[in-house]
Amino acid sequence: MGTRVVVLGGGVGGLSVAQELAERGFKVEVYERRSGFGGKARSIPVPSSASEGRRPLPGEHGFRFFPSFYKHLPDTMKRIPFASKSVFDNLVDSTRVQIARAGKLAFLEPTQFPQTLDDWLTVFKSLFSNLGIPDDELAFFIDRLLVYPERMKKNLESTGGLIFSGQLLLDLAEAGMLREEAYRLVQSHAMRAWKEDLVFRDEVAKDPAITKLLSPEKLARTFDYERQLGNVGAIFKRVIGE
Ligand SMILES: Cc1cc2nc3c(=O)[nH]c(=O)nc-3n(C[C@H](O)[C@H](O)[C@H](O)COP(=O)(O)OP(=O)(O)OC[C@H]3O[C@@H](n4cnc5c(N)ncnc54)[C@H](O)[C@@H]3O)c2cc1C
Numbered sequence: 001m002g003t004r005v006v007v008l009g010g011g012v013g014g015l016s017v018a019q020e021l022a023e024r025g026f027k028v029e030v031y032e033r034r035s036g037f038g039g040k041a042r043s044i045p046v047p048s049s050a051s052e053g054r055r056p057l058p059g060e061h062g063f064r065f066f067p068s069f070y071k072h073l074p075d076t077m078k079r080i081p082f083a084s085k086s087v088f089d090n091l092v093d094s095t096r097v098q099i100a101r102a103g104k105l106a107f108l109e110p111t112q113f114p115q116t117l118d119d120w121l122t123v124f125k126s127l128f129s130n131l132g133i134p135d136d137e138l139a140f141f142i143d144r145l146l147v148y149p150e151r152m153k154k155n156l157e158s159t160g161g162l163i164f165s166g167q168l169l170l171d172l173a174e175a176g177m178l179r180e181e182a183y184r185l186v187q188s189h190a191m192r193a194w195k196e197d198l199v200f201r202d203e204v205a206k207d208p209a210i211t212k213l214l215s216p217e218k219l220a221r222t223f224d225y226e227r228q229l230g231n232v233g234a235i236f237k238r239v240i241g242e
Helices: 012-023 072-078 117-131 135-143 149-157 162-174 179-196 200-204 216-222 225-229 232-240
Strands: 004-008 027-031 096-101 104-110
Touching (some): 012 027, 117 135, 162 200, 162 216
Parallel strands (some): 004 027
Antiparallel strands (some): 096 104
């Protein structure tokens, strides 16, 4: 016979420990202080919520959801039989999450990064509902969302390379400049370019303190859009899936 183990507390923690040990041959006993198992995760019958001999409706201690990045709890659930299936099979995928607010309209948001026009409409509705914009006008607007890549590039170019100031700081630090010094140098160029309407990219290319560390080729790489976009495919895949 396996070693006897006594678990005090029959919440998710105690019950999971009991299950893992029992599967490994231990003889487990769970002692729970309350009349039922489950601890904070148990359903609590709501008094006077049923009539005609039915069971009271189950209330919850709080919100109850299991994000898809949870690994251990679903794994445990898969090993708990429920009728002919498992507890895990009772989980339902959700596409929307609603956040209630006292005295205000609730927020309704997609559970994933918006992927469809309908998702975007949901996001916009919750963002703009307080402004009184009618739903059909929002739908009209969303339906006409257009993307002009050339215009976007032009807008980016209008900064004269200022958007790469962070990258310049990192490249200078990597090339041996003290981070504090790189910060001060990049910031002073950025502020001057901003105030005097100069092209930041051209100004830094004239500064010997910078060019002695970064060759023209390296500087071109500092201001390279492709470098910034190198991982964009992988990032989108991670955020919104295949
Ligand atoms: C409002 C709220 C919402 C939550 N929502 C979610 C969610 O959506 N998804 C999610 O994954 N998690 C959620 N959680 C977290 C999750 O509910 C808890 O992490 C989990 O239930 C804790 O389990 P536990 O076994 O560690 O503790 P508990 O659930 O507290 O269990 C401890 C058990 O030990 C018993 N006990 C205590 N002392 C003794 C004793 N001396 N002898 C015998 N028994 C004893 C208690 O009666 C209790 O049953 C939420 C938590 C809260 C508070």
